[in-house]
Amino acid sequence: MxxxxxxxxxxxxxxxxxxxxxxxxxxxxxxxxxxxxxxxxxxxxxxxxxxxxxxxxxxxxxxxxxxxxxxxxVTPPCAFYEQCGGCDLQHLALAAQRAHKQKVVTEMLAKFAQVEALQWLEPLAGDAWHYRRRARLAVHYDAKRQQFKMGFRAPKSKRITVIDACLVLAESLNKLIAPLQHLLPQLELVKQLGHVELIEFEHQVVVLLRLREWPTASDQNHLEQFSKTYNVAIWCDSEQQLAPLSTSEPLSYHTVGLSIHCSPTNFIQAHRQLSEIMVEQALTWLDIQPSDKVLELYAGSGNFSLPMALAGAQVTAIEGVASMVDQLKANAHRAQVNLAAFCTDLEQSWSSQAWSNEQYTKVLLDPARAGAPHAIQEVATRQPQRIVYVSCAPDTLARDAKVLKESGYQLKQAQVVDMFPQTHHIEVMTLFERE
Known part of the structure; x- marks a missing residue:
């Protein structure tokens, strides 16, 4: 050979x-x-x-x-700090974290939009620990070794760092980690489990299991016993359906003036305190008057929409996910407020949308990380008096701010919202007004 x-x-x-x-x-x-x-x-x-x-x-x-x-x-207090890919700024003092985040936004606005805020307000801040009301836990089951892992991803890796507690999670979620690590390997569904989500709602904690198939009768019995023992609702999200294993009271979170019903897969802000404070700030900046016609984009299930309607505005809320639009309409009906809600892909042309032909005095938008590259162009051509832009991505905010500047808007106020303490992630609110 x-x-x-x-x-x-x-x-x-x-x-x-x-x-x-x-x-x-x-x-x-x-x-x-x-x-x-x-x-x-x-x-x-x-x-x-x-x-x-x-x-x-x-x-x-x-x-x-x-x-x-x-x-x-400062010395990071978390035992998993060096192995976990989550809280990457625990080594930096909290005040310095907030100053850094404001500096990042300031520099990106200057570099990519040549825009400077006339006034920076002190950051909106809440608890720095045990603040997070939603978490997604990665899981992996090695059938050959019969080894189960559940935790967070290591930095820049698919490897799972197994944890028994997390210092940024709400205590109601923390106490479920160890019991779930014990229960899940005993179930048949462990072989097809995608990930586990823990969510703290207003009156109920939810364990959401992402699965390929609905659990067997035996697994359901074990899960329902877990539900009773720990006073949580177990939901399953399979390829066939999203539903609780047994009858569950409506899930809700609180915003200014009311509670909002939602699904466990709906978006809710991570910080259990700051979501409502952020809505209050938006209402202050918009200075809602009875004569105002407000357009809200990326409206979700109504976190901003319903408080604006309660404040007296004529609100038109646009959301791209049909199920969330249905939820928004139901929430408006429950709150007995007059609000129009439509399902529309905001990154497509608005020319065929009847709601887009109205004259709006004020606009609020809270897009995902991709920002609003098309929607911001549509907003700018309509020339509302005030625009409140809530962003979780300073780079796309800066790109969209440039469009507003070129359309005659001035950045009057800006404010960091410390939605994600101990991490580099940034949330920021901005107020633009026509010059």
Whole structure:
């Protein structure tokens, strides 16, 4: 048998750089180090520190040692901090986290839109720990080893960091993690379980299981017993249906002036305190008057829409998910408010939409991370007096702010909403007015 020479694969030698100055943080909260071979981004490093790093790619590096420690550095209290990919700013003091987030938004608005806020308000802030009312837990079952893992993904990895508690989760959710880790491997459904969601609603905690098929009768019995023991509702979301395993009281969350009924798959803001405070701020900025016709885009199940209608505005709410539009209409009927709701893809032309021909005095939009590239153009051509734009992505906010600036709008006020303490994720509210 002929043998052919096969050279051994070379392993690139990692470059170690000592005594490097950290000059700032990027938008992901990573330390910025300017080396002779270009800028490197270093998770865990803070401005004004001198560090030793190992270069791991064209722009990435790993923190090895800190020679000079920043005054803003704190000891992360979470036991899983170095293994979990979630709360990546626990090493930075809370006030510094908020200042950094405002700086990121300011710089992106200046760089991509040449826009500067006339006034920055103090960040809206609530609890920094045990604030999160919704979490998605990754799961994996190794049938060969009969090994079950449930937790959060490791940084930049599909590997699961198994946890027994999380410092940012609401306590009502935290106490379910260990019992679920014990129960789920005993069930037949563990082999086809996609992930587990824990959600704290106003009067009910929900465990939502994402499955390919509906649970067997035996699994349902075990789950219903778990439901009674821990006083939670078990919902299953399979390819066939989304439903509770047994009769469940309506799920709801509170907003300004009322409670909103919703499905466990509907979007709700993560921070259990700040969602309602954010709505109050939007109402203040919009200064609702009885004569106002307000257009709300990406309306969800009514978190902003219904309080605006209760305040006296004529509200037209647009949402792209049909089931959420139905929920919004039902919520409006329950609250006895007059509100028009439509299901529309806002990133398509509005020309055929009857609601788009109305004259609106004010607009509120709260899009997903992709922002509103088409919708903002449509809004700008209609020239409402005021626009409140709520964003969870400063880069797409800056892109859309440029459109508003070119259409004669001025950024009057801006405010960071610390919706995600201990992480680099940013929520921000902005108020634009016609010049």
């Amino acid at each position: 002929a043998q052919f020479y096969k050279p051994q694969a070379r392993t690139a030698k990692l470059q170690r750089l000592t005594d490097q100055q950290v000059v700032g943080l990027d938008h992901q909260g990573r330390g910025v180090v300017r080396t002779a071979k270009g800028v490197k981004f270093v998770p865990g490093a803070l401005p004004d520190e001198r560090v030793t790093i190992t270069v791991q790619g064209k722009h990435d590096a790993q923190l090895e040692r800190i020679q000079t420690v920043s005054e803003q550095r």
